[in-house]
Amino acid sequence: xxxxxxxxxxxxxxxxxxxxxxxxxxxxxxxxxxxxxxxxxxxxxxxxxxxxxxxxxxxxxxxxxxxxxxxxxxxxxxxxxxxxxxxxxxxxxxxxxxxxxxxxxxxxxxxxxxxxxxxxxxxxxxxxxxxxxxxxxxxxxxxxxxxxxxxxxxxxxxxxxxxxxxxxxxxxxxxxxxxxxxxxxxxxxxxxxxxxxxxxxxxxxxxxxxxxxxxxxxxxxxxxxxxxxxxxxxxxxxxxxxxxxxxxxxxxxxxxxxxxxxxxxxxxxxxxxxxxxxxxxxxxxxxxxxxxxxxxxxxxxxxxxxxxxxxxxxxxxxxxxxxxxxxxxxxxxxxxxxxxxxxxxxxxxxxxxxxxxxxxxxxxxxxxxxxxxxxxxxxxxxxxxxxxxxxxxxxxxxx
Amino acid sequence: xxxxxxxxxxxxxxxxxxxxxxxxxxxxxxxxxxxxxxxxxxxxxxxxxxxxxxxxxxxxxxxxxxxxxxxxxxxxxxxxxxxxxxxxxxxxxxxxxxxxxxxxxxxxxxxxxxxxxxxxxxxxxxxxxxxxxxxxxxxxxxxxxxxxxxxxxxxxxxxxxxxxxxxxxxxxxxxxxxxxxxxxxxxxxxxxxxxxxxxxxxxxxxxxxxxxxxxxxxxxxxxxxxxxxxxxxxxxxxxxxxxxxxxxxxxxxxxxxxxxxxxxxxxxxxxxxxxxxxxxxxxxxxxxxxxxxxxxxxxxxxxxxxxxxxxxxxxxxxxxxxxxxxxxxxxxxxxxxxxxxxxxxxxxxxxxxxxxxxxxxxxxxxxxxxxxxxxxxxxxxxxxxxxxxxxxxxxxxxx
Numbered sequence: 001x002x003x004x005x006x007x008x009x010x011x012x013x014x015x016x017x018x019x020x021x022x023x024x025x026x027x028x029x030x031x032x033x034x035x036x037x038x039x040x041x042x043x044x045x046x047x048x049x050x051x052x053x054x055x056x057x058x059x060x061x062x063x064x065x066x067x068x069x070x071x072x073x074x075x076x077x078x079x080x081x082x083x084x085x086x087x088x089x090x091x092x093x094x095x096x097x098x099x100x101x102x103x104x105x106x107x108x109x110x111x112x113x114x115x116x117x118x119x120x121x122x123x124x125x126x127x128x129x130x131x132x133x134x135x136x137x138x139x140x141x142x143x144x145x146x147x148x149x150x151x152x153x154x155x156x157x158x159x160x161x162x163x164x165x166x167x168x169x170x171x172x173x174x175x176x177x178x179x180x181x182x183x184x185x186x187x188x189x190x191x192x193x194x195x196x197x198x199x200x201x202x203x204x205x206x207x208x209x210x211x212x213x214x215x216x217x218x219x220x221x222x223x224x225x226x227x228x229x230x231x232x233x234x235x236x237x238x239x240x241x242x243x244x245x246x247x248x249x250x251x252x253x254x255x256x257x258x259x260x261x262x263x264x265x266x267x268x269x270x271x272x273x274x275x276x277x278x279x280x281x282x283x284x285x286x287x288x289x290x291x292x293x294x295x296x297x298x299x300x301x302x303x304x305x306x307x308x309x310x311x312x313x314x315x316x317x318x319x320x321x322x323x324x325x326x327x328x329x330x331x332x333x334x335x336x337x338x339x340x341x342x343x344x345x346x347x348x349x350x351x352x353x354x355x356x357x358x359x360x361x362x363x364x365x366x367x368x369x370x371x372x373x374x375x376x377x378x379x380x381x382x383x384x385x386x387x388x389x390x391x392x393x394x395x396x397x398x399x
Numbered sequence: 400x401x402x403x404x405x406x407x408x409x410x411x412x413x414x415x416x417x418x419x420x421x422x423x424x425x426x427x428x429x430x431x432x433x434x435x436x437x438x439x440x441x442x443x444x445x446x447x448x449x450x451x452x453x454x455x456x457x458x459x460x461x462x463x464x465x466x467x468x469x470x471x472x473x474x475x476x477x478x479x480x481x482x483x484x485x486x487x488x489x490x491x492x493x494x495x496x497x498x499x500x501x502x503x504x505x506x507x508x509x510x511x512x513x514x515x516x517x518x519x520x521x522x523x524x525x526x527x528x529x530x531x532x533x534x535x536x537x538x539x540x541x542x543x544x545x546x547x548x549x550x551x552x553x554x555x556x557x558x559x560x561x562x563x564x565x566x567x568x569x570x571x572x573x574x575x576x577x578x579x580x581x582x583x584x585x586x587x588x589x590x591x592x593x594x595x596x597x598x599x600x601x602x603x604x605x606x607x608x609x610x611x612x613x614x615x616x617x618x619x620x621x622x623x624x625x626x627x628x629x630x631x632x633x634x635x636x637x638x639x640x641x642x643x644x645x646x647x648x649x650x651x652x653x654x655x656x657x658x659x660x661x662x663x664x665x666x667x668x669x670x671x672x673x674x675x676x677x678x679x680x681x682x683x684x685x686x687x688x689x690x691x692x693x694x695x696x697x698x699x700x701x702x703x704x705x706x707x708x709x710x711x712x713x714x715x716x717x718x719x720x721x722x723x724x725x726x727x728x729x730x731x732x733x734x735x736x737x738x739x740x741x742x743x744x745x746x747x748x749x750x751x752x753x754x755x756x757x758x759x760x761x762x763x764x765x766x767x768x769x770x771x772x773x774x775x776x777x778x779x780x781x782x783x784x785x786x787x788x789x790x791x792x793x794x795x796x797x798x
Contacts, residue, residue: 001591002493003627006598011655012569014542017517020662044472052466059458067451071642073443094401106505106646110668117541118416138666142516143413170411192400199405228402243470245673247505256410263419267537268667269509273675274644 019141028344032353038385040372041353043180043328047376049296050243051283058282062275074274076266077258078104078250082281086236086250093226101229103258103265106272108210108237108249112139114264115206115233115251119170120145127165127172129157131360131369133180133208136173145170147362154322156184159193163201171204171233176224177212178327181360181371185325188221195227204257210237210249213293215326216301230254238280240328241293246276300328300375303382307374310383314390316397331357332370338396340370346392352385418540427743431752437784439771440752442579442727446775448695449642450682457681461674473673475665476657477503477649481680485635485649492625500628502657502664505671507609507636507648511538513663514605514632514650518569519544526564526571528556530759530768532579532607535572544569546761553721555585558592562600570603570632575623576611577726580759580770584724587620594626603656609636609648612692614725615700629653637679639727640692645675699727699774702781706773709782713789715796730756731769737795739769745791751784 032039062070077083083099090097105111116139120126126145128137130152137147148169151161157174166172174194176186186194198205207224225234234252238244251261265271307330311321320333334340340356347353357369374382431438461469476482482498489496504510515538519525525544527536529551536546547568550560556573565571573593575585585593597604606623624633632652637645650660664670703723710720710729719732733739739755746752756768773781 001587001621001626003594003598006595006627006630007601009603009630009653010601011603011653011659013517013659014520014523016520017659017663020517020659020666022662022665047467047471050467050470052462052470055470056459056462056466059462060455063451063455063458067455068446068449071449071451071454071644072446073638073643106668109666113667118412118419121413121415124413135666135669142663142666188400195402196405199402202406202409204408204410222400227400228405230407231405239472244472245470247668247670247672254408254410260410260412260416260419263421264416264541266421267419267508267534267541268512269505269646270534271646273646273672276672 016142016144019144028353028355031348037351037353038377038381039353040374040377040385041355042373042376044376045240045244045328046299049299051292054283054288055243055279058279062278062282066278070275070278072274074271076262076271078102078272079274079277079281082277085281085285090225090234090252093222095226095229097225097229097252101252101255101258103251103261104272104277105249105251105265106269107239107244107247108208108235109135109139110268111235111249111251112136113142114261114268115171116140116143117264118260119204124170125168127162127169127203128362129174129179130362131181131357132173132362133175134360136208137362140173149361149363154184156182156186156190157194159190159197162194162197162203166201166203169203171206172198173206173208175208177209177220178214178324178329180211180327181329181355181357182331183322183324183327183329185221191222191224192227195224195232199228199231204233205231206233206235208235210240211327213241214297214300214328216297216304217325225252233257241289241296242280242283246280248272248276248280297326303374303377303379304330306379306382307372307386310386314387316390316394318397319393328373328375330372330374332372334368334370334393335397336368338393339367341367343370343392343396347389350388350392352388354389415541415543418543427752427754430747436750436752437776437780438752439773439776439784440754441772441775443775444639444643444727445698448698450691453682453687454642454678457678461677461681465677469674469677471673473670475661475670477501477671478673478676478680481676484680484684489622489624489633489651492621494625494628496624496628496651500651500654500657502650502660503671503676504648504650504664505668506638506646507607507634508534508538509667510634510648510650511535512541513660513667514570515539515542516663517659518603523569524567526561526568526602527761528573528578529761530580530756531572531761532574533758535607536761539572548760548762553583555583555589556593558589558596561593561596561602565600565602568602570605571597572605572607574607576608576619577613577723577728579610579726580728580754580756581730582721582723582726582728584620590621590623591626594623594631598627598630603632604630605632605634607634609639610726612640613696613699613727615696615703616724624651632656640688640695641679641682645679647671647675647679696725702773702776702778703729705778705781706771706785709785713786715789715793717796718792727772727774729771729773731771733767733769733792734796735767737792738766740766742769742791742795746788749787749791751787753788
């Protein structure tokens with residue numbers, strides 16, 4: 001019954017599909033899967049931190065006691081006990097977050113896609129940091145916005161730039177804690193100013209917070225969500241504090257928006273796996289994260305210091321880098337004439353990899369930048385890799 | 400630090416978000432969760448068929464032996480051994496399907512969303528059956544197509560109608576086996592004609608097949624995919640043969656399309672949970688489905704016969720219904736003057752529920768139709784519910 005010589009399809013993709021490209025990072029990661037490569041390119045958390053035994057016990061318990069419910073279709077907004085738990089955890093600093101303000105999603109990336117879907121029309125003005133999280137740029141770009149790059153300095157986003165460039169914007173996307181890619185943290189004063197500015201201008205403010213709990217010392221800074229629950233859309237994730245492979249995150253916001261996002265999610269994938277949500281609730285409900293997260297902080301803090309020390313030792317004058325107070329990334333600014341794409345090509349020859357900074361810019365890229373992650377590489381290999389990178393950089397600086 | 404009296408956001412949603420509404424079925428399901436309601440409204444598979452112990456053992460094994468890999472980020476296209484297994488299973492009838500032609504998705508619904516995203520522009524012509532699967536209409540409608548309703552008869556979709564109405568269409572969406580909502584099956588002859596027509600006209604043909612394995616007797620009919628692998632996009636799902644709550648399905652198609660869908664999936668949710676894919680592979684790799692699926696077929700076949708017998712006994716002359724050869728649904732056509740929405744309001748008063756047929760039509764709805772599912776209701780309650788429905792219908796037919 002097979003057709004003989006059927007006419008092949010001449011694929012015509014949608015205009016929005018023409019925007020899509022494979023992530024530069026994922027393409028680099030394919031190259032760097034070889035074990036001999038010292039890869040600072042990953043955005044992956046360290047598997048050493050995954051509580052495998054605890055997850056296994058929770059899967060066993062949920063499947064033993066509520067197996068059929070866990071494996072059946074579930075509600076689009078998510079597993080109610082988990083939403084209630086999260087709502088309570090987020091109700092701090094004098095504000096009350098209700099469970100109906102929370103939508104569980106299949107990882108934060110889905111939250112970004114759904115927000116783009118319901119908030120962005122073709123040509124809508126979308127404000128992003130300079131540079132910004134690549135996954136957010138990808139998710140929003142499908143909906144063909146006009147990206148406006150908000151100015152930043154060594155302390156992160158400059159709220160006055162929102163005031164001057166943001167009129168009529170459909171959303172402002174910010175990652176205030178240990179930003180991906182720069183590792184920068186927005187000060188409390190700037191948070192207040194940003195929240196006030198967005199509220200005054202009627203711009204929904206997205207606070208993406210995958211790394212917030214990974215502070216190396218002290219306590220996390222106050223969330224912008226709690227400063228103005230009616231105007232801030234908060235995104236949380238279990239990827240960096242439990243495990244990423246289960247794909248579980250959540251979006252918190254004003255009820256009219258959450259109901260619209262819920263409809264979009266219903267059309268997009270019906271709901272996020274019940275079993276996963278029940279297991280995560282089982283794992284965290286008695287306070288496990290409070291004992292687990294410090295072990296991640298300690299590991300990443302140690303690794304970060306190793307990389308910072310290695311850079312001091314091996315990088316030449318004229319190279320600048322951020323000193324993160326948490327999270328997974330250091331951002332490097334090379335002398336202006338060095339293109340980090342060219343540096344990467346040389347580095348891969350020497351079995352060292354990183355992510356060039358260009359793709360993190362919505363508009364004009366600063367090509368002399370790069371992102372390094374230290375979390376999955378051993379101290380010895382961090383030293384070795386940074387030393388190699390230092391030599392390559394020095395070779396590109398005229399004597 | 401909470402803002403005092405911030406200006407509330409005046410939410411402006413995207414034009415596409417204005418298309419979104421909550422599914423009529425999900426709204427009805429909320430009403431019918433009360434245990435006293437006899438609900439024929441669900442599209443849920445019977446939890447009696449879920450292999451809970453087998454799933455539990457597979458989670459335990461995968462987490463014990465490959466825990467860290469299972470819980471880490473994974474590739475966007477999916478877990479390679481599972482894709483290889485599926486490619487082999489689909490390579491029949493003289494055609495070879497390659498693993499790179501398969502994209503794993505977070506349930507078939509995500510496949511529909513991604514297909515709409517990469518194939519449909521605003522105003523694109525999209526061909527659907529009359530009536531069609533509601534979830535597909537919802538997924539595509541976000542991208543604002545012009546739906547064209549292809550004619551159908553008691554034997555399903557009429558291929559000649561595609562030839563006459565389909566010029567320039569961006570896709571044809573068909574559900575050939577035990578269709579949701581009608582329960583109808585497309586004959587082999589019509590499959591061949593449909594595949595030929597679409598190939599000749601250059602229209603990508605989507606073959607959605609969630610129920611194909613649930614035939615009550617004999618073997619499943621040949622897949623359209625194998626008749627023209629270069630022009631057919633096949634969608635498979637584990638929801639009806641294993642469990643739906645894990646959210647796992649797959650899209651099979653020509654490589655250029657699959658790569659574009661992969662990019663769209665990367666922006667939409669990065670990837671589907673590795674753990675889930677590894678567990679499903681563990682469950683099915685040694686032929687479990689071949690022993691498991693017959694138990695589902697037998698259960699659904701028995702329940703279907705109970706409902707068909709009850710309708711013969713209790714429904715008055717002038718009511719027509721389909722006689723499914725598999726799957727989960729029977730489609731009822733009432734006398735033309737009866738609006739099934741009004742019937743539903745009365746039925747709910749008597750603790751019986753079903754889904755009115757209207758929402759399954761992309762264009763003019765036939766309001767005298769309704770969809771009944773028999774799979775999660777006991778034989779006694781099927782009889783009781785059909786008897787009550789029969790009385791309500793009789794009361795609406797003039798003596």
